[in-house]
Amino acid sequence: MALRTPLYETHVAAGARTVDFGGWDMPVNYGSQIEEHHAVRRDAGMFDVSHMCVVDLRGDRVRDYLRHLLANDVSKLTQQGKALYSCMLRQDGGVIDDLIVYCMNDQWYRMVVNAGTRDKDLAWLRQVAGGFGVAVEPRTDLAMIAVQGPNARAKAASVMDAAVAPRALEIGAFFGLDAGSLFIARTGYTGEDGFEIMLHSDQVVAFWNRLREAGVAPCGLGARDTLRLEAGMNLYGNDMDETTTPLESGLGWTVAWEPQDRDFIGRAALVAQKARGDTRKLVGLLVEDRAVLRSHQKVIVAAVGEGEVTSGTFSPTLQRSIGFARVPAATGDRCEVEIRGKLVAARIVRPPFVRHGKVAVAL
Amino acid sequence: MSNVPADLRFMKSHEWARLEADGTITIGISDHAQQALGDLVFVEAPEPGRRVNAGEACAVVESVKAASDVYSPVSGEVVAANADLGGQPELINQDPYGAGWIMRVRPDDKAQFASMLDAAAYSAALAAETH
Numbered sequence: 001m002a003l004r005t006p007l008y009e010t011h012v013a014a015g016a017r018t019v020d021f022g023g024w025d026m027p028v029n030y031g032s033q034i035e036e037h038h039a040v041r042r043d044a045g046m047f048d049v050s051h052m053c054v055v056d057l058r059g060d061r062v063r064d065y066l067r068h069l070l071a072n073d074v075s076k077l078t079q080q081g082k083a084l085y086s087c088m089l090r091q092d093g094g095v096i097d098d099l100i101v102y103c104m105n106d107q108w109y110r111m112v113v114n115a116g117t118r119d120k121d122l123a124w125l126r127q128v129a130g131g132f133g134v135a136v137e138p139r140t141d142l143a144m145i146a147v148q149g150p151n152a153r154a155k156a157a158s159v160m161d162a163a164v165a166p167r168a169l170e171i172g173a174f175f176g177l178d179a180g181s182l183f184i185a186r187t188g189y190t191g192e193d194g195f196e197i198m199l200h201s202d203q204v205v206a207f208w209n210r211l212r213e214a215g216v217a218p219c220g221l222g223a224r225d226t227l228r229l230e231a232g233m234n235l236y237g238n239d240m241d242e243t244t245t246p247l248e249s250g251l252g253w254t255v256a257w258e259p260q261d262r263d264f265i266g267r268a269a270l271v272a273q274k275a276r277g278d279t280r281k282l283v284g285l286l287v288e289d290r291a292v293l294r295s296h297q298k299v300i301v302a303a304v305g306e307g308e309v310t311s312g313t314f315s316p317t318l319q320r321s322i323g324f325a326r327v328p329a330a331t332g333d334r335c336e337v338e339i340r341g342k343l344v345a346a347r348i349v350r351p352p353f354v355r356h357g358k359v360a361v362a363l
Numbered sequence: 364m365s366n367v368p369a370d371l372r373f374m375k376s377h378e379w380a381r382l383e384a385d386g387t388i389t390i391g392i393s394d395h396a397q398q399a400l401g402d403l404v405f406v407e408a409p410e411p412g413r414r415v416n417a418g419e420a421c422a423v424v425e426s427v428k429a430a431s432d433v434y435s436p437v438s439g440e441v442v443a444a445n446a447d448l449g450g451q452p453e454l455i456n457q458d459p460y461g462a463g464w465i466m467r468v469r470p471d472d473k474a475q476f477a478s479m480l481d482a483a484a485y486s487a488a489l490a491a492e493t494h
Contacts, residue, residue, distance in 0.1 A: 314427050
């Protein structure tokens with residue numbers, strides 16, 4: 001039987017259509033995915049992301065542990081609460097998962113990993129933790145709500161305690177605040193401002209209902225996917241996995257090469273791949289015709305070679321189809337995609353497609 | 364719950380059909396189909412004048428989620444396609460049995476229409492599909 005978050009009954013009562021996602025029975029929409037998408041771009045929407053796995057990592061050497069475990073470098077986290085996006089790699093450079101890690105204090109970091117990769121992630125975290133005396137504690141007692149959109153922070157603050165709300169509104173971009181019963185982070189997966197809020201499972205239904213009364217629209221995973229694609233954000237399992245490295249997944253910017261003596265897992269493989277120099281690349285695609293990109297469609301780059309669409313959808317903001325594709329390094333600014341037996345022209349663009357409600361590519 | 368109007372005929376693949384007074388047959392997709400597909404973003408309807416065979420894929424409806432073929436329940440000639448869907452594919456979501464009609468076919472043999480599922484049989488098929 002599929003796993004359910006503490007908000008499952010609330011979603012069903014609100015008319016959600018549900019779908020299996022990484023073993024969880026999650027809302028895909030509450031009526032119209034496109035209206036939910038626009039609610040986030042124009043006002044405020046919320047997502048139940050309690051299926052994602054929060055893991056607390058504690059120990060005297062937790063910083064050294066994370067500097068070895070992650071391709072990005074937690075030594076960038078010089079202030080309490082600061083967050084870092086990183087990949088966790090195998091020795092051969094394949095991506096085990098992408099994640100966010102927050103520096104709670106010198107001896108305590110909090111990580112959020114994907115739902116579908118939870119078991120293998122925990123096994124890997126524990127395997128590497130042994131050498132560093134780090135305790136790996138999955139926080140199954142916590143639920144999480146993402147509140148996103150230009151009005152999201154104000155609306156979310158309006159339902160917080162009077163003592164917490166002003167502090168929440170002062171949180172800087174990509175910082176988290178441990179505010180007692182709430183952990184509030186100014187992060188997200190939509191390209192809009194907002195919060196991701198962790199709280200105890202017992203409190204999440206009441207908090208969700210208060211947000212709803214404050215005018216925050218419930219949104220499903222359908223809108224979450226179109227929003228993250230427009231925002232140029234990767235989805236693990238689609239755009240990268242254990243068979244691809246960050247360098248061929250548009251995530252080279254998340255690999256911290258300096259200092260050169262930092263020995264992170266996968267480093268040698270990435271260095272070797274870089275030296276070979278023929279690395280495939282992940283690019284953004286924009287289709288001008290009335291056709292929709294979907295993952296696994298074949299991409300043809302004239303005189304260069306072939307590639308594959310890794311994610312594709314119809315962009316409600318652009319009213320065009322957009323996507324990501326993994327293509328040969330020498331690919332220029334045009335390609336063709338085989339869509340339902342026809343070759344359709346596509347332009348190669350640099351994501352994001354949409355940022356803070358505004359179109360960010362030339363149409 | 365999806366709406367299954369008693370005066371229409373259906374296919375198991377979720378098309379509906381209505382016999383018009385002039386002998387043509389109007390075809391669309393059912394309320395159940397539009398709900399399952401989610402928001403429609405493109406509709407590709409056949410050109411009037413095209414010959415279609417019963418069971419032939421002759422239109423495509425594409426939603427945020429996936430593309431689906433629309434099959435003709437009868438053999439005949441396409442006499443009209445709903446031009447409004449070009450700019451407003453969401454008409455299928457809003458009014459699948461009315462403004463969201465897709466095409467009109469003049470059937471070679473009306474018996475093909477008569478042999479389609481009636482509302483009760485389609486409702487039973489839906490119930491079987493979801494259990």
